[in-house]
Amino acid sequence: xxxxxxxxxxxxxxxxxxxxxxxxxxxxxxxxxxxxxxxxxxxxxxxxxxxxxxxxxxxxxxxxxxxxxxxxxxxxxxxxxxxxxxxxxxxxxxxxxxxxxxxxxxxxxxxxxxxxxxxxxxxxxxxxxxxxxxxxxxxxxxxxxxxxxxxxxxxxxxxxxxxxxxxxxxxxxxxxxxxxxxxxxxxxxxxxxxxxxxxxxxxxxxxxxxxxxxxxxxxxxxxxxxxxxxxxxxxxxxxxxxxxxxxxxxxxxxxxxxxxxxxxxxxxxxxxxxxxxxxxxxxxxxxxxxxxxxxxxxxxxxxxxxxxxxxxxxxxxxxxxxxxxxxxxxxxxxxxxxxxxxxxxxxxxxxxxxxxxxxxxxxxxxxxxxxxxxxxxxxxxxxxxxxxxxxxxxxxxxxxxxxxxxxxxxxxxxxxxxxxxxxxxxxxxxxxxxxxxxxxxxxxx
Numbered sequence: 001x002x003x004x005x006x007x008x009x010x011x012x013x014x015x016x017x018x019x020x021x022x023x024x025x026x027x028x029x030x031x032x033x034x035x036x037x038x039x040x041x042x043x044x045x046x047x048x049x050x051x052x053x054x055x056x057x058x059x060x061x062x063x064x065x066x067x068x069x070x071x072x073x074x075x076x077x078x079x080x081x082x083x084x085x086x087x088x089x090x091x092x093x094x095x096x097x098x099x100x101x102x103x104x105x106x107x108x109x110x111x112x113x114x115x116x117x118x119x120x121x122x123x124x125x126x127x128x129x130x131x132x133x134x135x136x137x138x139x140x141x142x143x144x145x146x147x148x149x150x151x152x153x154x155x156x157x158x159x160x161x162x163x164x165x166x167x168x169x170x171x172x173x174x175x176x177x178x179x180x181x182x183x184x185x186x187x188x189x190x191x192x193x194x195x196x197x198x199x200x201x202x203x204x205x206x207x208x209x210x211x212x213x214x215x216x217x218x219x220x221x222x223x224x225x226x227x228x229x230x231x232x233x234x235x236x237x238x239x240x241x242x243x244x245x246x247x248x249x250x251x252x253x254x255x256x257x258x259x260x261x262x263x264x265x266x267x268x269x270x271x272x273x274x275x276x277x278x279x280x281x282x283x284x285x286x287x288x289x290x291x292x293x294x295x296x297x298x299x300x301x302x303x304x305x306x307x308x309x310x311x312x313x314x315x316x317x318x319x320x321x322x323x324x325x326x327x328x329x330x331x332x333x334x335x336x337x338x339x340x341x342x343x344x345x346x347x348x349x350x351x352x353x354x355x356x357x358x359x360x361x362x363x364x365x366x367x368x369x370x371x372x373x374x375x376x377x378x379x380x381x382x383x384x385x386x387x388x389x390x391x392x393x394x395x396x397x398x399x400x401x402x403x404x405x406x407x408x409x410x411x412x413x414x415x416x417x418x419x420x421x422x423x424x425x426x427x428x429x430x431x432x433x434x435x436x437x438x439x440x441x442x443x444x445x
Contacts, residue, residue, distance in 0.1 A: 041280035044073045048085040048097030050161070051188050052078060055123070055208035056085075056098045056269075059292065066288045070336050072281070080160025080187075086272070087160075089114055095277045096285060100162055100206060101240035101267040101312060117271040117286045117319040118306035120293045124244055124264040125166065126205040127226035128217045133201035134224070143226055146174045152201040153182040155191040163206045166267070173237060188213050196220070206267065209298045218251045218258075231263040240310070241265045244299045266299065268310040279318050284336075286322035371419055375426045378417075379433075381410055386437050389444065400444050407438055 047063060050056030057078065064074035077094055079085050085097035090113065100123055129152075131141050137151060157163035164185055171178070186194065188205065192213050195203045207214055217223050228234065231243035246262040271289060273282055289306045296302045306323055308315050321328070328343055389403050411434050419427050 041072065041278040041284075043071065044075060045095045045277070045281055046075045046077050046093065048077045048079050048088045048094035050079055050081050050085070050098065051158075053212045054081075054188060055211040055214075056081070058210055058212075059098070059120075059208075062292055063285065063288055066291065067284060070284060072284065080158040082160075082162035082269075083165070084160030086114075089272060089274055092274065092276075094274075095281070096271060096273040098269055099272045100269045101310060113275055114272050114313050115275050115282070115316040115319075116311040116313045117273060117282060117289060117316055118308050118323055119268040119270050119310045120289055120306050121208050121269055121297065122242065122244055122266040122299045123206050123208050123269050124246070124266040124299070125163075125170075125228075126207065126214055126217075126264070127202060128195070128205075128223050129202040129226060130195070130198065131222050131224055132198070137201065142224065144229055146170060146226075147176060149202065150176065150180045151182075153184065153199075154202045154204060155184045155186050155195065155200050156204045157191070157206075158185050158187055161206070163204055166206060167204050169238070170234070173234075192217070202226075208269070225258065225262055228263050228265050231265045234265045240267050240312070242268070242310075246298065250298050268307075270311050270313075271306075272313065273316065282316050282318040283322055286316070286319040287327055290323060290326070368423075371423050372426060374417055374419060375414075375423070375430050378410060378414060378430060382407075382430075382434060382437060385410070386440070389437070389441050400441055404438065404441050407434060407441065410434060 047060050049060035057076070060074070060076045064076060067074050077088065079088060079097075082098070082100040085094065086099050088094035089097050089099075096117075098120075101119075127146075129143055133152065134141055134143055138148060143149065156167045159165075164183070168178070171181070184191070184200065191200065191203050194200045203217075205211065205214060209215070218225065225246070228243075235241045235243045242265070244264050244266045246258060246264060248258060248261050249256045251257040271285060273285070286306070293305045294303050306319075308320060308323060385403050385406055389400065411431065414427070414430055414434060417427055417430075
């Protein structure tokens with residue numbers, strides 16, 4: 001190997017040996033910070049949706065498709081509805097879930113365990129009834145108030161959906177005792193089949209208009225939608241309800257369906273998450289929510305949702321940033337995993353760098369010490385030879401010769417020392433000093 005290359009490699013070795021401890025310390029601190037902050041989100045999350053073919057089920061599929069591009073698998077956990085979803089979140093079986101306002105019993109204990117990603121959309125209370133049932137029971141084709149449903153057979157959905165609880169509250173304020181109606185709690189699909197076959201007089205849904213059942217019943221001949229003439233009064237009595245209007249012709253403009261504005265009461269549906277869910281997952285779901293629910297709909301205008309209002313639990317800070325400011329700056333130019341890593345570790349990395357910079361000032365003196373010690377360590381042996389020579393008498397020539405031999409051995413070792421050019425003066429000083437000691441010894445022979 002050429003000497004120049006050898007000298008360069010040796011200098012690099014000394015430099016790396018000097019930097020090594022500080023580099024290892026920095027890497028160890030970064031590894032500890034990475035473990036503590038856990039910036040990398042899990043690759044799989046569980047989203048509690050709702051019954052098959054419900055609006056929750058359809059939205060769940062859209063979320064799963066949207067998060068595929070981030071290599072995150074969204075497992076859709078079908079449930080009975082809002083109340084069931086809240087129970088799944090409490091038990092830890094789901095990471096996120098759709099929960100409708102007023103349909104689930106959310107208490108103070110949930111504020112520490114559950115967080116909201118904002119209100120996504122409104123879900124009107126759809127009460128569909130058969131015209132022939134109204135004619136048979138009321139001698140009229142239309143129903144104007146809930147109090148007119150006495151004696152009807154009404155399906156209010158499963159207990160896990162939360163609709164029975166909401167509908168029971170509305171019956172109470174209308175002073176209708178539970179025994180005045182025949183209430184059933186069948187699932188949406190079998191209830192709709194029984195309703196269309198005339199076995200049930202009315203069905204109640206609390207769902208977004210994207211629900212397939214709602215879309216079908218809105219266009220089914222002989223089926224009418226109850227017009228809540230007192231929708232404003234309901235909203236004043238219950239804070240989680242809001243009056244909405246199904247505009248004339250919005251279902252089918254050509255057929256002018258509905259033929260007039262229909263007043264409804266609606267609650268807002270929020271996307272709730274466990275506080276244990278990774279912050280990056282919350283951020284992604286909140287960003288996806290702005291894309292899926294930010295457009296105009298039957299009951300909302302463009303960018304009206306998702307909203308930070310009408311939530312029954314505290315809103316996550318990740319959701320606040322995503323809804324208010326949109327995607328973070330870095331995510332607009334970098335892949336998600338890299339932007340997320342930098343975003344969640346930049347403060348810790350800055351502190352580590354601030355700590356490492358002062359420590360790095362020790363590296364140059366340490367490097368110099370390592371190089372100079374390669375030369376200076378031989379001065380101890382040289383001084384020992386010189387002191388032993390001064391202690392000898394003039395008649396001890398054999399001993400002087402022995403010291404000269406030791407001095408020759410020391411000189412041969414010094415000739416093999418390799419140092420950078422900037423430190424060669426110290427190497428030559430050692431060799432000159434060896435020569436001076438030899439002269440002193442030779443004068444004694």
